Amino acid sequence: QVQLVESGGGLVQPGGSLRLSCAASGSTGNILYMGWYRQAPGNQRELVAKITNGGTTNYADSVKGRFTISRDNAKNTVYLQMNSLKPEDTAVYCCMVGQLSGRIMNYWGQGTQVTVSS
Helix, strand or coil: CEEEEEECCEEECCCCCEEEEEEEEECCCCEEEEEEEEECCCCCCEEEEEEECCCCEEECHHHCCCEEEEEECCCCEEEEEECCCCHHHCEEEEEEEEEEECEEEEEECCCEEEEECC
């Protein structure tokens, strides 16, 4: 089992920045990828950014050029640097980890609220 603890959410004005962190603990071997999803009220959950253990990244089109995902493999921690935030970025952001354990198991964090408002 993998446990995930997120931090870094909050209220920020449009154009501002936030950095989210997600630390994995427990049985953290064979983690293949780590990522961030978000869900706004009334919307489906969507992928924001994902990074493999090899460092390959992919981003939602809506955040390209503004958000950067990074990973510290030694600390089993993934970060999401969010710049030039817009009101439409307001959502609950959840960390996700994919682990190979016979088959691929996905683990989810509890989520952290990001609110972009003036």
